[in-house]
Amino acid sequence: MSDPRQPPPASGRPPSNGQPAAVTVLEVAPITVAEEAGRQTAVTMAEDFGRNTSNTIAVDPAQQPDFKPPPIFRAPAEPPADLGGFRLGKKLGAGGMGAVYAAVQPGTGTTVALKVLKPDLAAVGSEFTSRFEREASAMQEVDHPNVVRLLGSGEDRGWLWMALEYMPDGDLASYLKRRGQLMEKDAIAYALRCGRGLAAVHAMGLIHRDFKPENVFLDLGRGKPGAEPSVKVGDLGLARHSSGDDRFTMTGTACGTPVYMAPEQIRGESDLDARVDVYALGATLFKLTTGQDPFRGATVFMLTNAVLKEPVPDPRKFNPIISAGLVAAILKAMAKERKDRYRDVGEMVTDLERLSAGKIMTNTAANTASPASMIFNEVAGQAATKASARETVAHEGDGWLSGLHGMGPVLRMAIPAVLICLAMTVLMWSMTGDDHDPAHSVKPAPTGPVAQVLADRWGHVLRLPVLGRELAFRWCPPGRMVRGSTAGPAWEKPQPVVLSQGFWMLDTEVSRGLWSTVMNEPPPAPVDAALPVGGLSREQAMGFCDKFGFSARLPSEAEFEYAARAGRSDRAGDERPAACSDETVLAVWSKLAPATDALMPAAVAEILAGRADLHSRVVGSSLPNAWGLCDLLGNQQEWCLDAWDAKSPFDQTEATDPVSEAGDFAVVRGGSWVHPAERCLPQARFAQPADAINEWTGFRFLIPGGTEPVVPKGLSATPHSSPPGPPRP
Template identity: 30%
Template sequence: MLGGAVKPGDVLGGKYAVERVLGAGGMGVVVAAKHVDLGQRVAIKFMLAEAMTDPAHAERFLREARSAVRLKSAHAARVLDVGRLGNGEPFMVMEYLEGRDLDAELQARGPLPPHVAIDYVLQVSEALAEAHGLGMIHRDVKLKNLFLTASVDGRPLVKVLDFGLAKTIGPHGDVSLTATSSVFGSPQYMSPEQMRSAKDVDSRSDVWSLGVCLYELLTGRVPFDAPSVAEICAMVLKEPAPPPSQHMRGLSVELDDVVLKCLEKDLSRRFQSVAELAFALQAFTTDEGAARRILHVMRSAQEIAHAPPKVVVNDAEELATSGATTMKARDSGAPTRRADERLMRPQHIGAFVGIALMGFVGAGGITMAVTTRAARPAESAPSPSPSPSPAASSSAERREASPAPSSRSTKEPPPSSATEEPAGPAAKAAKTTPAGGRPKPSAPGRPASPPPAKATATATASTVRTPPEKPKTGPGSGGDYM
């Protein structure tokens, strides 16, 4: 029996078969289990009935589990599922890890070489950087919550456990808070501000605790230790930490300074983030990109935490809404914002300027041609004729404004007769008859045919229906700008 709650062989949540106990404390039990359908081995932590007397503990248990799910770092233990037992006790399903925590590693190996200890601390810093960026404070960083396992390629991999979980005060000899209590953390690792008020701490409290872990990995002992919790608290609040080199010869003064800055009681003199600590440790490790990676993780998490929530709607509703908006914009003649953005692109602005210049040059050329021809005296008419009608004048100006082909365009095909000659007899009469109704003098040796009735009206109507001439594309016509 595991505290009267579960036993080997029990199936939790209808899918996790309990195998054996991995650990137990005053608040709960951790067991190894296997998914009955997938065969996946997991670790399940659940609260004991004694800890359920205060509903706040169960709520905090599930709230912290939901927070841990947000962590994506490879150095944070993954939370896979949460649920409740038949009696209402909550449980948390986590990834199963093979290895041991750093406290057991230290007991087995003794003080670690500086480069190994620093490498472990940098791995922990990466997990804390993401948590801090998301606004989560661990409040119980200690060697027992840092688990040493192996990555896929066999390299040592440190994972952080128990984000934000409350611990209890245990018997003499283990002053971890493993009984139900409102105090968070372990006294040897707690910062001065956390001892005063656990609710008012920020990420710099975890920096203190991480400095204690580094101190312990280098020397084999914590900087503040005493037989009782009260004595430990008094030392943390009042006494300065001794340099690590005082307990372990061979440690450099520069490394002493880094560790002692983590343990500054004045918050303003302490490292302000795990990223700043990582840059200070960069000189003592061969992983040159560790500090920048940790800084990037922290900033990325901060962007995620401050990003506005994404609203997910039904695909059909989204398509219908976007389609209705687009149709409304087109019906009203107002461009959409995407169209405005395309119009404001530099290459499009340049194209518009080029078209405008081409139109300006073309219009100027037409005006100069009309002015030049208008200034020449009429050679074919013996005397000034009455002013032509506006429609006939417009037709004549269009024909005259067309520039004559130059010597370079001799191979260009002649323009279509449909463009130069109006169709029908009436149109031919209109071409040889001025607007005043007088017949135009014919060429010598060719009798002039009398004008048909209503020639002026026919010419005007024919001119209006004549389609505009096609633009020339030869040299000098403006086509080389297109």
């Protein structure tokens, strides 16, 4: 009989060997659902076979006495440390097919994302290998700023590998998880970049077939002064030529992720075209603006049934401030019948570009111009067409605003103005009422963050009003240092470092009060508001930074140590670090054998778990260092951008603006109230998992600058900002 692991004939007919005919359900692609490594996904309607790698399911195996089940494969050992000419570092993700690693090419120092396929899967048959090689071939064909570049591929000791452009800020799904949902203008900006990338894929005759936020990768420009955020489409593992000539799946099968799959894709139709990617882009835009999936289901069957039969919900059900124009674009892209969608991604991109510019969309029936913009055009002598006005009136969701088109321009300008005045009066009354809770008094900022640079005894300070608070950022000028120390552990071996750009660092750790204000959470008790926030992962800290929208980010460990030293080689003026003073805890530290890595000793963590009396001090308790920064040493150790293996030392050659990307742990710096004072030093390096949550880890953030202490790009300077100059005595 035929090997049950082999795919059926290309015609889709069952083998004529006298055995029961194989019943084709939805294809179970040979990859895990929502795989984190390659992020290739596949779905099956047969829930009992969700992880099966066979293309068909026999009706009655008992009637086939010579039937032998496929062997159970076990994951092989980790790939060698050097693979395909690259040195492997931190594992970025892993799944059933293999893994993705941050890797470095020793000769050039280039960091890549190295995707590898397990050797045992390549040995099963050609299907796993075909998908892997097809992805490499597809990515090699496409060269576009919004598509992840393929840098090379090959085989090494049984491991198939491909080197991809490294995107340090992960995927759009993880970014969205931190943010919850995006503002409309930001969501459109991401969708436009994705749309252009998909258009480039389509121009090569390819269809992506698995477009979703998990397959969009980001480089937000952190640590790269002046760099623009980069958004790139990746993971073309399910891509195929629109002609279908390279199709090895049979009619009646489906590959993809259900919530982003077009109905015809779920039905397994053979004549798929680029409009399946139009649908997926619309579903992604729905997710970005609402934070919700357009369809839900307790099982795969229920979810796919919803996609096939239920109407797309109005996104305003989850986010009422989405414009009618964007709703129209999403609903058109996600139409059940492909003939009702945009004809191609280019049409959708054109509409989104016009929408973001406040113009009328040309490929969607809805008139997307706001009433205010239409009034302005009419007063300026550019009357809107009757057709576009009728479309606005007819479009569901515009409501009573559509009635304004029947009035004169002056009256139509007056009504919104009166309503705005009423709304502002109510807002001011609610903020100044006697029964208003002061903890929630968040005064709205002007049209954008307005900052001023002043000089004082410590140098230059950037004062920035944020949600009713004024934050102070201290200027750290560009310069050189030798980080590390010869007196500490081996992993702190000295290295010369150049920081080519200055930066503005928050003068204290982020407090609980500031966290609750920015993240819109219930305020802490007044006695706790000034304590540093703790109990959060590095991703949560990065999500806080993302809220600011002007390149705010965590510091690299080089920037942290540079700021802690403040131009000096000792403890930089911070004479009273808030280190551990508890005798019981210090006794445990003193009995520990010399450490072999920089992780928190388990014996210390166990004691701290039962000691509620130990905690940090309020922010700003320590003396400021020479640059006016407080609490960098002791109090709470602080998250940094870098990855690390918790034991490797720095390279000995001089580094410029270094940020480590190799290792399974995240770097934390400065020591804390659980560390002895001799470890609360500028050069002290610590490590912990990036998802670790404990009360002795907090963070502060910085705003990248240039070579002079001026208001950073993206912020508005007040007329009273002091020009850069020597500090005042």
